Amino acid sequence: MIRQEVLALIARAEAGADLSRDELTCLLSLGGEEQKALFAAADRVRARVMGDGVHLRGLIEFSNICRMDCCYCGIRRSNRHVRRYRMTPEEIVAAAQGAWRLGYGSVVLQSGEGDALDPEELAGVVRQIKATTPLAVTLSVGERTREEYALWREAGADRFLLRHETADPELFARLRPGRRLEQRIQCLLWLRELGYQVGSGFMVGLPGQTVGTLADDILLLKRLNVEMAGIGPFIPAPHTPLADAAPGTVEQTLNAVACVRLSIQDAHVPATTALGSIHPRGRQLALACGANVIMPNVTPGKYREHYQLYPNKICLREEPEQCEPCVAALIVGEGRFVATGPGHSPRWTA
Ligand code: SAM
Ligand code: SF4
Ligand code: FES
Incomplete structure (x- = not known):
């Protein structure tokens, strides 16, 4: 049974109305037939605003060296069980060129926080990728x-991903020792001023988080007017302070994905690797309720096992050439197609 008031709320969201915290909390809590109606509305908005193409971003995890000690993260500084690595600038550029040859339109260079590559070196890598590929x-x-x-924007970087992680300032400070939410938001504002396409996002199911926090997460993304929003489940990692915590659920994560699609209709929303790691069809489920991006791993196979933010991460034993056909088949299997080109924000190309 679907309540009339829930149907009306979903219709308002689909029409692009600004929802209150209470209304978002209601949508985030839906189950059964009502949840199906929410997913269907998010899928319609995705199809209407973003189309049926799924953009692929090749992810290069170029170093797991990190100065931070985030309580949730498997590569946090104090985890002594991690073998630390950094790819050389040449290896990073080669991985990006390989992604281009596989047909991807963009790459994401990701690492722990700190100077695994000094800022000038990273700028050089960006310049070289931009000079030798259309990525x-x-x-x-x-x-x-x-x-x-x-510096990196001047070198040619187009976009930046910096999840705010959680919109609850106290929870943020507890989970990211030494840092405050306010500083992270300041970074996002700088990135916006500098002309980056800005991506942020959050984890679902962090210990201490409530449905109200998730509503705040979505309101914050809306306030920041992000071009990209990454939402994935929290997955407890061994040898971290949260090793024994409960993971985020597939259902709650999908509700958040759908609500983000309804709230920021022209944002790129990935079907995250984390969701694909806790459910065999996690990425497919996300594609059906608002997601329109997948980030296949293009890190060389020998480094992958050392970039385990959480356990049971998918694609640990594959090489980039194996993930590409796998992802393409997944997309076609959902009745969608692989989008070509860099996949800029529609606000950029409009
Ligand atoms: N170091 C950079 C940072 O923190 O922004 C970029 C890399 S960081 C590993 C990328 C994302 O991984 C984080 O924003 C966080 O949301 C996610 N992450 C870290 N640990 C996780 C976990 N245990 N479960 C799910 N996602 C996790
Ligand atoms: Fe470092 Fe990012 Fe992991 Fe935090 S989430 S410990 S900053 S890699
Ligand atoms: Fe890597 Fe399927 S995406 S093996």
């Missing part, structure tokens, strides 16, 4: 100075 380049290297962000 859009996204960076995901954490909280840095405004000067560093400016």
